[in-house]
Every structure is written in C-alpha cells, then in structure tokens.
Amino acid sequence: MLTTFATAVANPVAARSQMGFSLGWHIIIACFGVGLPILVVFAEWRGQRTNDLVYTTLAKRWAKALALLFAVGAVSGTIVSFEMGSLWAGLMSRYGQVIGLPFAIEGIAFFIEAIFLGIYLYGWKLLPPKMHLLMGIPIIISGIAGTFFVVSANAWMNAPRGFSIVHGRLVGIDPWAAMFNPATGPETLHMTLAAFMVTGFSVASVYAVALLRGKRGRYYRLGLLIPLVFALLVTPLQIAAGDIATRSVSSLQPVKLAAIEGLGKTTLCAPLSLGGYYSDGQLHDALKIPCGLSLLDKFNAHATIAGLNSVPVADRPGLVTVVHLSFDCMVLIGGGLFLLGLWFLWSWWRKRDYPQTKWFLRAVAVSGVLAVIAMECGWIVTEVGRQPWIVYNVLKVANAVNPEHGIQYGYYALLLTYGILTVVLIGVLRLLARIPLPAETETPKAPEAVRYADRRQP
C-alpha cells in the first residue's frame, strides 16, 4: 500500500518531466519541418526564375539541413507517440476514442510529407526542374496540416469537447467536435506562426554570425535576407495571433489567465503585472499597470477578472511564478523581434538595405535562440498553467499517468540519449555549414548583372 502510494506521487512528476522534456525537444525540430520547406521551395523557385545560382545553392544547402532535421524530428516524434501510452495510458485508454482522430489524420499528413520529402531530396537530378519544384508543395501543405491536427489535440486538452460524462461513463462521443473545439483555431494559428518564426530567425542567425565573422557576398546576404524577411513579416501577425490566443484562454480557462497574471484573488479593475514572483496568494515585486488587465481583456477598466481563488486550492496550478514569468518572457521577446522588424523596415525604406551595423547583425544572431525561447515559454504557459489537469476540468494528471514502477529510470535513460543526440545533431549541422560553396557563388555578383538577370525573366 505504501509503495503504491509512493509511485502514485512519484510517477506524475517523472512522467511530466519526461513528457515536457521530450516534447520540448521535439517541438524545436518539428518547427523546421514546418517552416524550412517554405524557405527551400522559395529559394529554388527564385533560382529557377532568375537563373541565379546563389538561390539554387541556398535551396540545396537548406534542403540538406531539412533532411537531417526531418529525420531527427520523425524519430523524436515517434518517441512522443510511444509516451502517449508508456506514460499516459490512463489518458489514452479512456479518451483515445475522443481525441485520437486528429492524430490519425496527422499520421496521413506526416506520411505524405515523408514521401514527398524523400522524392524532393533525392530527386534533384531525377526530375525536370519544374516537376521538382512542384514536389515541394505537398511538403509545405502537409507540414502545416500536421501542425494543425497535432495542436488541435492539445487544444482539446484545454477546451475538452465532443463527449459528456454520465455516471462516470463517456457518452455522446463526437470526435469531430473534439477536434474542432473552441481552442483549436487560436492555438493552431499561434503555433503555426511560431514555427515560421523559429525557422526564419534561426536560419537568419546562422548567416548573421557568418557576416559578423567577416564573410561577404550575395550568398550570405541572401541567406540572411530571405529567412529574416519571412520571419519579420510573420512577427506582427504572431502578435495579433497571441492576442487572440490570450483572449481564448481568458474565456475558456480563466484559472490559467489568473496564473499568467499572478492574480491571487478575483479582482475588480485588475492590474496588468510584469515580472515579480508569486507566493502566499499574491504577486510580489511586480511592475503593475493599474486596471491594465481589465482594460486589455474586457475593454473595460472596471471589469472583474477571476483570480486563482475562484477555484479550490487543489485545482490551482502550483508553479504560478513559472507561468507568469514565462508569459512575460514570451511577450517581451515577441515585442523585441517586432522592434527588430521596424528597424529593418526603416533602413530598407531609407537605403534599400538592412542596417549596416554590427549591432543589427548581433541582434539577428541571437534572434533564433530568442524565438525558440519564446516558443518554449508559450508551451510552458499552456502546459504548466493547466495543472493539475491533463484535460481541463475533466481529468487530473495524477489519474492519467501509467502507475507501473520505475518510470523515472526510463526518463534518465532518455535524458542521456537525447543529450548525445543533441551534441551529434549540432556537430553534424556545423559540418554541413562548413561544406565549401560552389566556386560560382563565392564571388559577389555585380549588382547590374543581377538586375539584368532579374529583368530578363518574365
């Protein structure tokens, strides 16, 4: 009895750590599977239109990195699907029939992505150029579709629909209603744009570092500009999408919003809080904008916002400080990247060029890491902010976990394996970056010649 109790306490912690770690790792790689095909296909298309070898070189080199990241993502995604059972058998054996469908559809999308990626990567020489370019389109579509379906399953955990519970039994199961729950729209949009941002800023960082190290030429310039412009265009859309997502949280999961803002008590004219830490039922040392939260959330400074005390202690998230600071961190990075875009825009408007200062390149160099941090912070808000529930107001984490002994050892082994995998992955990506460029791309083209090449094509 005592040992059963001990596992019941230990398992959720081990299982949550393992799931958090393996998903947090997988999501970074998965972002590239969604965003990078767009960059690759765009570069290949420009290369075909302009006969400019620099574009084609970029497309081929990015495709190599994509091949690597897709393979690693396929593998780490498989681990996550194993964990759905080995860790969360209690969730899946009961609710698999409610929320399995989007995973099944995602399986199809992933299949298509894998097939066409194989054709695309190994087909450069086998297919005529136009046909090869066309093979990139299904990769882009299925990547985005896959994001939609997987994230819709997560949205269901936040806004469970498509079933009811009568005397402890599930009745009226409707998998379509579960998939298209009210959180699906905001969450899938937010994540898809996040994937674009992570990809764009990360790829741009690589070239910013190269330029900082003194590399010059069109290859590095375009390698910086294509992903950077892509990411900077997405950033304002993402801020709007973030606003939609937060409003969705406010109406669907008021307790999560309270954790985000560290709001202990239900408050009239609730302040918007930045920074600080939460203890003893309130936020300390935070910068507070009076009535800011009420105004932002309800467009009314005197509106009431539900606090953590609106639910029993057992139903509140434990790590409020973590949720609050993660949210602040995400918003801060989003704002910073938006400012980076304004800087770029101003310089482009004035000089038809990106800001020619080391500080701009330095900012771009860290933007990739920042975008990844922002995305991870967003997931921490989503997941830690929903505790103690795995399915909001329906199923608690403690009741979903696999009660078998020794789960934590699996976690330790996984940590070790992923540690090795991370080191090797980074090492091989660096090797890829160091492959010498084709001779034609090394010498910078004269601007006139480029413009001529541009004009020659219809």
Next chain:
Amino acid sequence: MNLADTMAAIMWLGVTCYALFGGADFGAGFWDLVAGSAKGGAKQRKLIEHSIGPIWEANHVWLIFVLVTMWTCFPVLFGSVTSTLWIPFMLAAFGIIARGSAFAFRKNVTKLWQKQLLGVAFALSSIVTPFFFGAIAGAVAAGHVPVGVGLGNPVTSWVNPVSVMTGILAVVTCTYLAAVYLTADANRSSSDELVKRFKRKALVSGIIAGIVAVSGLFFLHRDVPLLAHGLIHRGLPLVSLSGIAGVLTLMLLYTEKFIAARVTGAIAVAAILWGWALAQYPYVLPHDLTVTGAAAVHATLVATFVTACIGTMLILPSLIYMYVLFQKARQ
C-alpha cells in the same frame, strides 16, 4: 465483419507493411555491420545506403500509423499494452532513435571513425528494435498483458521464453527480408560480386529464419497451447502458405529469380502475421479482450475509417510514384 473488425484488419495491414518495409530497413543494419572492413565492405554499404536512404522515413511512418489507429480505435488495447510493456517500448524507442539518427547523420560525416561509430549505432538498433517489438508481440500472444492501465508485470510479461523467442524470430526475419530485397537491388545494379554475396546471405538467413520459426512453434505448444492450437487449426492454411513461400523463396534465390524471391519472401512473413491474427481472433488480448470489446464508439470508428480511406487515396499513388522513381533511377 463489422466496422471494429475492419479497423482491426486495417491496423494489422499497417503492422504487416511495417514488418515488410520497415523491418527490412532494420535488417539492413545487420548486413551493414558484417559487410567487413571499411574498404572491402564499401560496395555493400553503398548499396544498402542507396536502397534505404530515400525510403526509410516513409517506411517508418507505418509504425506511427499503427500506433495512432490503435489508440483511436482500440484505446483500451493501446493503454493496456503500452502501460504494462512500457520497458520494451522504451527500449525499442532507443533503437529507433539510434537507427534514424545514424542514417540521417552518416551521409554527412566525413571521417572514418565517425562513419564507423554511426554504423555501429545502425547495426545495434537493427537488432534491438525488432527484438523488443517481437518480444512485445510475444507478450501479447502469450496472454501476459491484462486489460487495464499498468496491471501487468512490467518485467516477467516480456522476459519469458515465448517473448524471447518471438524477439529472436523478429530479428532473423528482418535480416532475412533485408538480404532478399538487397539481392534484387544488387542484381539491378548489375554487380555480379555483390549479387553473389547477398544471395548467399539471403539463403543462409532464410534457412535460419525457418529453423527459428519452426522451433518457435514447439515453445508455443509448450507455453501457450491455445495459440499453438489456433495456429495449427484455424491458422493452418496461412502457416502452410508461409512455409511453402519460404521454401519457394530459397529455390527462387538459388535459381537467381530475385524479383520473384522478393514477393515470396514477403508473403512468407505476411502469412505468419495474419496466421497469428487469425489464430487469436476474436481476441486482441487472449481470453480477456475481444476486437469488439476493445473497440471505440461507432462515431470514432467511422471517422477513422473515412480518414484511412481518404489517406489511402492520397498516399498510395504517392508511394507508388516514389518507389517507381527510385527503382528506375537505380537501373
């Protein structure tokens, strides 16, 4: 046949495809390991890389397909199997990580020691993953998985003679399939020396796979008499088909009809899988859980069936296009 049976059959089709395609990819890792010195084995390793490089990811997706179909359409089965057998699942997962990474990375590293290290990872995983998947199958077939979340013994459920035997059977089957497929590929690239090597490998591994399969039946007869009974009664036509196809494969290999040998080799493996399913039907967990008992509600089965149909219409032509493109390219 009701909708639950149909979905079970579709899922089993996924298992079959994973065994036939994904399994062979794993088996190739063994041949990669024993190809010999870096110089002497270079040709064989190149053939393996060329044969599997473009398609292993697509083949791997069958596993994902099986998992998601299982947890959507047979959630209780998924929960029971994965929770009790979480250890072999995690061990198989480590093999999957090692294999996938080795394949992705090896093309891009340049130094010999790096290539060799990743080659060892590839080879190890090609033994580890089929073994633990086989052991999982054995644990289910032998009735060591009770219905419910985490109710079985996490160790003895799969550390027992039958599971170990099915694990070994899975390993030798994968190596055998890989050798048969690679012989045909070697033949197409028209290198007589390579053909001879892989032909010998296919013949030897085929004979070993046959011996393991037959001796497995004796283990089964001793430890799981009911399944053994099912195999030699209801499953007999398929078990016989497997045996005949197996012998035929050896003859076809010997007479150098490699494409035909590919087909019969695959039939030999598929027939055993379906023979097992038939012998165990209607139970998914012997004597405790039937197909219908494990099935999701009708609405979910319908939705998944529709998804699978639409998916097939999209995937099948793409998959055929891919295989044809790469087979042509190798000529």
